[in-house]
Amino acid sequence: MxxxxxxxxxxxxxxxxxxxxxxALDPGYLEIRQIASDTWSVHWRKPDVNGQPMAIDAVLPEGCTPARGPDPISDSRAWVSSWVVECRADIAGQPIKIEGLETQQNDVLVRLLPLESSPATLRFTSNATVQNIPSEQTTWSVFIAYFQLGFEHILExxxxxxxxxxxxxxxxxxxxxxxxxxxxxxxxxxxxxxxxxxxxxxxxxxxxxxxxxxxxxxxxxxxxxxxxxxxxxxxxxxxxxxxxxxxxxxxxxxxxxxxxxxxxxxxxxxxxxxxxxxxxxxxxxxxxxxxxxxxxxxxxxxxxxxxxxxxxxxxxxxxxxxxxxxxxx
Structure with a gap:
């Protein structure tokens, strides 16, 4: 007994x-979509923590301006911000950082959608807050990222x-x-x-x-x-x-x-x-x-x-x- x-x-x-x-431990989500040769649209969803946005921020590669987005707005489930950035060079191989994630339990999924190459999905954790943008990625990497997400989601x-x-x-x-x-x-x-x-x-x-x-x-x-x-x-x-x-x-x-x-x-x-x-x-x-x-x-x-x-x-x-x-x- x-x-x-x-x-x-x-x-x-x-x-x-x-x-x-x-x-309560839903991950953050960052989508970076290319809309022109040097222009990208960014959509950033931060998890809600007791009515406030989680203390994390997405920092885009050097050469992209603005590297940070505006203050997010609540959509009743998360905190959302969107903006457009101009990047002076190819961002493949450049680092993206999720600032403050090292102190959180959440993950962040980053989805990159270039015009002339395959989409890429990156999974950021408290132990991996900085990653380089891959030049190309396969469906298998998406599968691995979402499998890990489902596994952790049920345990949370x-x-x-x-x-x-x-x-x-x-x-x-x-x-x-x-x-x-x-x-x-x-x-x-x-x-x-x-x-x-x-x-x-x-x-x-x-x-x-x-x-x-x-x-x-x-x-x-x-x-x-x-x-x-x-x-x-x-x-x-x-x-x-x-x-x-x-x-x-x-x-x-x-x-x-x-x-x-x-x-x-x-x-x-x-x-x-x-x-x-x-x-x-x-x-x-x-x-x-x-x-x-x-x-x-x-x-x-x-x-x-x-x-x-x-x-x-x-x-x-x-x-x-x-x-x-x-x-x-």
Missing amino acids: KLIACLLVALLFACSTSDADAH GWDHLLFVFALFILVRDPWRLVGAVTAFTLAHSITLALATFGILNVPGPPVEAVIALSIVFLAMEIVKGREGRFRLSKQKPWIVCFGFGLLHGLGFAGALADIGLPADDIPAALLAFNLGVEAGQLCFIGVLALLVTTWRLIAAPISQGATVVAAYGIGSVSMYWLIERISGF
Whole structure:
């Protein structure tokens, strides 16, 4: 019981200390598009931090004026600024810097769109705040960047992690669990694609509230599972996960809308992002399984009482999210 309690406390503490929005760590996005031989348009989105733009700034290569943009304006989700720069020379091989990123947890994606060469995508992190502009880039580099983004996004989305944690407790059979997670990924891939191409458009706040409600449902199913009766969520969890995955995909769509997608490589970026999410989920489950197996070997089996305690803890946090998100409509 102690292990489940420790895992629950750690996860719930992280949930409670993070912003109620599951996507508070959305990356920044900088797009630099060539419109003439020596002229580029720049679009810069900074993440929102408690109603203020994150303390980062994009610094363009020397020879480009102005190297920095104007003060950003909020669009209710991020802080946006756009401007036009003139560059006296070819910017290929020149450095771009994201100033202040070394003190942040976020990443920044930079998309370069030259007129006469292939687009390029760069991923900046706190450990890589300066990078040189490549002369050319392939779709594979876009795939890698968005795969990493999807992998990290699922591990930073506390409500999605809590959903997977509840599923881990509910479904004891390993293959059923993997099948359920895969069904979840397939479903959110569908709605994510529909939302990205503008076919499906649902406001963000109701989606976030229903995501919290889906976690409440799983918590209730864990408690009710003690009755010993057939429960669809436990015997055929992929059906339930597919349905909820359609909803969670709309949440991912909101995150990708903030990040931006490369117009010339949308299919590759979508596929990579979804595969990254799936990999992140399976890694999270793998860590949980390793911890539980280790505990059973060195201590004792996990009791039913620990499972119930975990279910009530998960339900309490998800109910808090549900109420807070509904009150924010």
